[in-house]
Amino acid sequence: MSPNALSEVVRLERTRNYLQSGDISKALRLWKDYVHRPEHLLWHDYEWGNVHWYCCGNPWEARALLDTVMQAVSPRSTRELRQLVGRLDAIWNQPSRRTSPREG
Numbered sequence: 571m572s573p574n575a576l577s578e579v580v581r582l583e584r585t586r587n588y589l590q591s592g593d594i595s596k597a598l599r600l601w602k603d604y605v606h607r608p609e610h611l612l613w614h615d616y617e618w619g620n621v622h623w624y625c626c627g628n629p630w631e632a633r634a635l636l637d638t639v640m641q642a643v644s645p646r647s648t649r650e651l652r653q654l655v656g657r658l659d660a661i662w663n664q665p666s667r668r669t670s671p672r673e674g
Contacts, residue, residue: 571654575647582642594639597632598654604629605662 571579583589636655640648 571647571650575643575650578643578647579639582639586642594635596627597635597639600627600629600632601636601655602658604632605658 579594580591583591583593633655636651640651640655643651
């Protein structure tokens with residue numbers, strides 16, 4: 571991301587009471603790691619849950635936070651973040667994942 575976008579993210583984390591420093595980059599990293607997981611692990615999460623989400627973060631909550639951030643920053647920063655998130659969403663929406671538990 572550009573320095574301007576990063577400074578907006580830092581400002582957002584400082585001014586929102588529901589965010590802490592680093593929350594947005596952690597959300598992006600969590601979503602990235604989740605969409606790159608093998609499908610059999612995704613099914614395991616769906617069938618039995620993932621106990622690590624309690625300590626390490628829920629990827630779906632992370633993705634929702636990224637949507638919120640994209641609405642709170644400038645249009646230019648939104649485009650940059652949307653491009654990053656869009657690449658990850660494209661991985662998630664690949665044809666082989668169309669039968670994933672999320673999409674039933």
